[in-house]
Every structure is written in C-alpha cells, then in structure tokens.
Amino acid sequence: MNDVYLSIGTNMGERFENLQYAVTLLKGKEEIEVVHISSVYETAAVGYTDQADFLNIAVHIKTSYSSSEMLKICQWVESELGRVREFRWGPRIIDLDILLYNHENIETESLIVPHPRMYERAFVLVPLIEITSAPVGKQLQRAHDILQQMDCEEEGVTLWQASAELKMMQSVH
Numbered sequence: 535m536n537d538v539y540l541s542i543g544t545n546m547g548e549r550f551e552n553l554q555y556a557v558t559l560l561k562g563k564e565e566i567e568v569v570h571i572s573s574v575y576e577t578a579a580v581g582y583t584d585q586a587d588f589l590n591i592a593v594h595i596k597t598s599y600s601s602s603e604m605l606k607i608c609q610w611v612e613s614e615l616g617r618v619r620e621f622r623w624g625p626r627i628i629d630l631d632i633l634l635y636n637h638e639n640i641e642t643e644s645l646i647v648p649h650p651r652m653y654e655r656a657f658v659l660v661p662l663i664e665i666t667s668a669p670v671g672k673q674l675q676r677a678h679d680i681l682q683q684m685d686c687e688e689e690g691v692t693l694w695q696a697s698a699e700l701k702m703m704q705s706v707h
C-alpha cells in the first residue's frame with residue numbers, strides 16, 4: 535500500500551459540503567483507505583488574491599493506485615463536483631493536489647511530487663503537519679521545519695472547524 539497525502543481546497547458554493555463530497559468520493563473507491571483527515575482551515579487566497587477565502591484540508595490515504603492513477607482519481611473527483619478550469623489560481627469549487635506519494639520524487643509531464651509549491655504554502659503545511667504526528671522522512675521533516683518559521687496568522691490561515699463530521703469519515707477516529 536502507498537502512503538499518499540492530498541491537499542483539498544474550495545472557495546465556491548457550499549465550501550464545507552464540497553469537502554465532504556470530495557472525501558466521500560475518495561472513500562467510495564475500494565482501492566483507497568482514508569486514514570486521516572485534518573481539521574478544516576479557512577485560508578486567504580494565495581496567488582490570485584482578489585477572490586473569496588478558501589477552506590482547506592489535508593488528507594492521508596493508503597492506496598494501491600499508482601501515482602498517475604491517483605492523479606486521474608483527483609481529476610475525476612474535481613469533475614464530479616463540476617469544476618470548470620477558468621484561469622490559473624482562480625476560484626474553484628474543488629481542487630485536489632497530490633502533495634506526497636510515499637517518499638518518491640516524481641517528475642512527469644502531468645505530475646510533479648512533492649507538489650512544487652507545497653513548501654511555500656501555509657494553507658498546505660498547516661493541515662498537513664496536523665495529521666503527521668511524527669514527521670517521518672525528509673519531505674515531511676522539511677515541511678515541519680518550514681512551518682515552524684511561518685506566522686500562520688500573517689499567512690491568513692485560521693482554524694475554521696475541528697470538524698468532527700469530517701473526522702468521522704476517516705478510518706482511525
């Protein structure tokens with residue numbers, strides 16, 4: 535089984551329901567076990583800043599899918615929620631990014647892992663580190679070290695809901 539960390543973000547429509555639906559779709563796949571879901575964080579938009587705040591979570595899954603299959607699953611979830619690609623870093627009903635796939639470094643035309651911008655994004659690092667009690671491996675240790683230097687409030691990341699409802703959806707409660 536492969537250990538995979540995903541980042542999920544949304545800033546359109548019913549944001550919490552969007553997160554719930556995305557996790558439900560992942561859980562519905564026989565090849566995916568949802569091990570941990572972070573609390574929900576409200577985060578100021580990064581990149582293109584003239585848009586609504588996001589809700590962000592990180593999810594740890596175990597899966598037999600390869601990394602390229604996992605990318606397809608993420609894109610399938612996005613399309614099931616009706617995501618329309620408008621412009622880079624623009625508003626979105628849902629966005630699933632693969633942060634880490636085991637300890638692998640992957641670089642293909644369609645997939646780069648670790649996610650190339652994850653280490654500069656507090657909205658990724660805060661939920662990610664929350665669900666990794668011991669940062670095992672170089673990549674998580676780096677995420678942990680960078681986060682220690684960040685001022686989360688200044689970065690616009692605040693706890694929105696330590697969501698029991700979402701936590702109920704993970705296999706370890």
Ligand SMILES: Nc1ncnc2c1ncn2[C@@H]1O[C@H](COP(=O)(O)OP(=O)(O)OP(=O)(O)O)[C@@H](O)[C@H]1O
Pocket residue numbers: 605608619621622623624629630631632633643644645646647648649650651
């Ligand atoms: N680790 C990754 N996770 C998800 N998509 C990736 C990854 N690496 C490369 N991609 C590619 O990035 C493409 C664009 O993704 P997307 O439109 O979600 O970008 P974005 O979310 O707007 O920006 P960002 O990549 O900065 O998060 C996808 O079609 C996918 O092939």
Ligand SMILES: Nc1nc2c(c(=O)[nH]1)N=C(CO)CN2
Pocket residue numbers: 542543544577578579580581582588590623624629657
């Ligand atoms: N706060 C926040 N900002 C973003 C996000 C996101 O999920 N949260 N996703 C982006 C593209 O991946 C660009 N900017």
